[in-house]
Amino acid sequence: MITTPIHYFRLPARVGRLLLGIDTEVKRRLTQIAAGALSLLIIVTACTQGDSSHSGRQGDNEQAVADVSCKSPKQKVSKSLSSGATWTMCWGVHPDFGLTLSDIYITPPGEDPIRVIDTMSTSQLEVPYDTGERLTSDITESGFGGRKMKTLTDDACRGDIQAASIPKIGDGSYGKSETRKVLCSEVVDEGLAYHSSDLVAPANARKNGWQLSTVSRVGWYEYVSQYTFGADGSINVQLGATGDLSPVDYTDEEHGWDVGDHEHAASHSHNAVWRIRWGLGGTGGMSAQQFDADETGEKGAESPKLTGKLTDLDHPTTARWQNRRWWRVLNPNLLNDDGHPISYQIDVGKTDSFEFVDDAEHSHTHGDDIGYDVGFTNHNDCELYATKNRGDCGRGVPEFVEDGKDQTLDDVVSWVAVGFHHVPRDEEQSPMEMHWQGFTLLPRDLTAQRFDLPKGHEGVNGVPDSEWNQESIN
Template sequence: MTYRNTAAGAAVVLSVALLAVGPAPAAAQAAPSASCVSSATVRETLPNGTTWEMCWHMDARAGLVLDQVSFSAKRSATPTQVLESIRLGQLNVPYDSGDTEFNDLTDYGFGGDNMQTLTGDDCKGGSARQGSDGGPEGTRRTVLCVSAEPSGLAYRLNDEGDTPKVYSKQGSDLVLRSISKVGWYEYVSEYRFGDAGQISARLGATGDLSPGDYVKADDGWPIGKGAKDYAAMHYHNAFWRVDLNIAGAGKERVEQYDTKVNGRGSMAAKLTTAKKTIAQEGSFSTANRRWWRLVSPTSKNADGHLRSYQLVTGANDVYEAHPETTPDVTFTQAHACEKFATGNADPQCPREKTILDFAKNKETLTDPIMWVRVGFHHVPRDEDQSPMPLHWQGFDLLPRDFTAINPAAPDGRADVNGQPS
């Protein structure tokens, strides 16, 4: 027997040290450059001078959706768009026993009744925002937490020049998060926007182990006293749908970079890095020293270099049992009906159910959508009871040549650009 209900439950309690945003001054509350239709806005300036602004709304299936995300800094005050949209594209949950599998977004949804009202410590130190929960009634509730949180040491430099000085600064992230409850799990959708332009997309899982998903020893892990109860092992295959729109111009190119050993030099191995343009739709997997970026064909930073964002992947368990959960990233041409990585049920795309169907036509990429898959194999442990500690999966988007120098650089280093004399 498997437990999956869609009733809203008690919201998860987060225990995170927060740097409060609080009410912003009037200038910081001005409407962002983006026009947010049927949604709400966030515009916040971090302590180091970086400003992020965006639209947000809740979708019945995808949950938290961010649109028209822009970035500016203390030396480049004009907002420059980064993203057209970012959101979850699916959460596939197959169990190791082979007898149970869910697609939590398309089968149940992260919005509507499953969207949790923030309470308790859910947004302690932050600003809890009201908006539609994404359900058919459009019920307005407190569903979004906006906060500024310390991100640790942002940079350090011991400048031993004519006037020695140590530059050292703590960083901050603007954090947006919402909580959705599907069955016994409670999922935290979180997006972090950093001082230097980095974006992190994360999905956290907490809640409780399902009391109906205890299995035989081969498919589970002993939980509780002795070796009697075995909680089921299972996967969380999370997909994100990312639509970049650098400087509002779009039409980004997809480039793959591979670095390989190419002989030896006088002291060490020679490494050669080669670029390959991905001109058509397709799916790809990580390899040693392989990475991808989406680069604007027209928008340049102050140094004359084309702006781009690089995909940075971290811990990732591949689920080989499904073809669509095997690739790490899939690039497809933008189509409004291609909404979910699996279980896509839009009648305008009657034969295109997964990202592999989206990509099989090998369309030329003139407006690419990036589908990022990050897997987590959950082997339960005694510490998962109860409530379950948050475990995270996700990826980063790293600005590459978006600004001419570090946007959070101190004044004393603002003129260091290129090889110093």
């Protein structure tokens, strides 16, 4: 932990106050002297910190790229971002799931690599049409890999296009392979990271992100599987849809939208679930919690009182999103420098919830509400598809949860469900403009402070000293 007292860095403000009322030229000279003294202090402090030993800290960033060996044909990729953090992982193409990321590590600047996720991919995409006349389960019926995965060209990807060996026939699980450029690896601008107009240590910065994406064509649709690894440690997961509206699903006004010449393109839902097997700090030893902030009905002096609480999710379960609710997966035995367990928050935001048609038709285990926004189970090699699962271990998430309800969560898998009810628009012909659905995984207490502390903010960790408060208000 950086223990430099904050008041070292507060010198210029104090000097600034002392200088009030002094002749401008004298003031300018004194400010220069103060700035020089501050620079010297920063250098001395930096040297002192370099000497201090810390178990989790690297002297430099030599170890930033985690020592990951990817099992062929998976390939290792790594990228350092604006904060100084480095992401490292393996990528591959699964015949069904398409782009699959595994052994995902982040190395915060100056720290050792932290294992975050074991495996992450789409686990089902169900598309029921409002007419009731069509239902596809794209991951199990077509797959996102094999020949469904499209070769990318420079007009679709501004970054590096990386190649993988993709089977030439069928669903991509067998036969001769060809090497095709399918993965777009791109560093993208992510806007403002922070803006702090503090008097003592003003600092503003932008940030970037590392985006990995592939395109899979299923029927008339082309789906983009996209993962953006943020400089702040966040992971934004998105499914994008483009291509063309189905030419064989036209209907009446009640079930679609007039997209030209009184022809109503059928409305439909894109029901997507991602499977994330966590790997926080290793394998197993993890747990899951739900956070809720509930209104108490009481009022304080100025605003209603809310009570925030964490509930341990001890056993496999599913849950629905509500206002002010989120979940996290944590490793209770792995603490950051503040002594807090490292964790990642699942932030589904406001999205369209859904019940899988397949689950509703095959549910013997749950009551009326078989839908979920997030599910938690223990890892099981046989439980891979959110619906229409293969093998003799349950048909989908509700059954996985039911089968495992007496287990204690340990090797945590999150099933994150994000729906999108698509009412076609005139503008979607043709091709269809991209539409997106997804969620974010947010580091919560992975490190004791932000990755990229600007100068002068190093000591702000917890209740700031009174000086900081006062100066911030001014």
